[in-house]
Amino acid sequence: QSALTQPASVSGSPGQSITISCTGTSSDVGSYNLVSWYQQHPGKAPKLMIYEGSKRPSGVSNRFSGSKSGNTASLTISGLQAEDEADYYCCSYAGSSTPVVFGGGTKLTVL
Amino acid sequence: EVQLVESGGGLVQPGGSLRLSCSASGFTFSSYAMHWVRQAPGKGLEYVSAISSNGGSTYYADSVKGRFTISRDNSKNTLYLQMSSLRAEDTAVYYCQTRIAAHIDYWGQGTLVTVSS
Numbered sequence: 001q002s003a004l005t006q007p008a009s010v011s012g013s014p015g016q017s018i019t020i021s022c023t024g025t026s027s028d029v030g031s032y033n034l035v036s037w038y039q040q041h042p043g044k045a046p047k048l049m050i051y052e053g054s055k056r057p058s059g060v061s062n063r064f065s066g067s068k069s070g071n072t073a074s075l076t077i078s079g080l081q082a083e084d085e086a087d088y089y090c091c092s093y094a095g096s097s098t099p100v101v102f103g104g105g106t107k108l109t110v111l
Numbered sequence: 112e113v114q115l116v117e118s119g120g121g122l123v124q125p126g127g128s129l130r131l132s133c134s135a136s137g138f139t140f141s142s143y144a145m146h147w148v149r150q151a152p153g154k155g156l157e158y159v160s161a162i163s164s165n166g167g168s169t170y171y172a173d174s175v176k177g178r179f180t181i182s183r184d185n186s187k188n189t190l191y192l193q194m195s196s197l198r199a200e201d202t203a204v205y206y207c208q209t210r211i212a213a214h215i216d217y218w219g220q221g222t223l224v225t226v227s228s
Contacts, residue, residue, distance in 0.1 A: 003155070036216075038156075045206060045218035046156065057214040089156050099170055100146070105155035 004029065004090055004103035011109040017078040020106045022090035023071060028101055030071040034093035037066055037075045040105075041086045049088075050075060077108070085110040113137035113217045115207050120222030127197050127226070133190040133207030133219055141165070141185035143211050147192050149203035150221075159205070160192060175201075197226045 005023040012018040022035065029035055035053045038046035048057055050066035053073060063078045073092070077084055090103040119131040133145070147159040160181040161170040169181050180193040190207050204221040211217070 040156075045220060048214070048216040051213050051216075055214065057216075087155075091156075091158075099161055100158040102148075102156045102158060 004092060004101055006088075006090060006103040006106045008104070009107045009109065011111055012077075012080045013111045014080050014082065016080050017076060018080060018108065020075045020077075020088055020090075020108070022073040022075070022092075022103045024073070024092055024094075024101070025071055028071075028092040028094035028098075029068065029073050031095075032093045033068065035066065035068060035073040036091050037064075037073075038089045038091070039084075039086045040089065046089065080110050082110050084108060113211075115209070115217055115219035117205060117207055117219040117222035120205065120224045122225045122227065123197055124228050125198060125226055128193070128195040129197065129224060131192040131194065131205055131207075131222060131224070133192075135188045135190065135207075135209070138209075138211055138217075140183075140188040143209050145181075145183060145190045146208045147181065147190075148206045148208055148218075149201075149224075150206070151200070151203040154203075157203070162190070194224070197224075199226050202226045 010018050033053045037050035039049050040046045049064050053068045054066040065076045067074050088106045094101045114136045116134045123129050146161045149157050149159050162181045166183050178196045182191045204223050206221045207219045
């Protein structure tokens with residue numbers, strides 16, 4: 001049940017693009033197209049931003065996009081805005097014995 | 112409107128017990144698996160436990176296995192987490208969560224459990 005690996009922090013200026021990586025293994029990220037990304041503002045519950053690797057729920061800005069290559073998933077936020085400053089978590093299905101594994105989280109700072 | 116409302120958190124001494132509840136409304140509770148996810152102060156999300164829609168199948172993270180018990184009462188639209196032998200490292204905000212479709216995901220507001228003497 002090892003956590004997925006995310007960078008502790010990333011930053012960018014308004015209008016720029018940033019990418020957050022999420023590295024797992026062939027038992028989780030690499031085996032399933034079931035990576036989700038969550039955004040969490042301080043004191044709030046997580047909000048689903050990306051599901052099934054690259055799909056956006058209704059209401060999520062198209063500035064958010066997801067992708068995967070091998071055992072690494074990525075979240076890209078384009079046209080950074082101040083309200084994007086938050087913590088971001090990836091999670092992946094990892095099989096019936098370990099349904100969900102989370103990444104350690106990445107703090108996004110908008111400079 | 113879907114609502115998940117957790118309750119039962121509080122201060123408990125190491126070795127003590129606590130039962131969390133999650134009251135659900137706005138969807139057919141009995142049709143969906145339910146989950147508990149926790150977040151220690153200043154830390155990341157940790158998947159704790161899950162239960163199938165009819166309660167027949169459960170999952171526990173290694174960190175809580177043998178100490179926590181997840182259950183549900185579909186007649187009361189309520190999810191539970193019975194926690195025993197609590198440790199300082201169990202201190203966290205506990206969220207209940209469900210996903211009723213791949214793109215539709217709901218979380219409660221969380222309830223804080225503090226394990227301290």
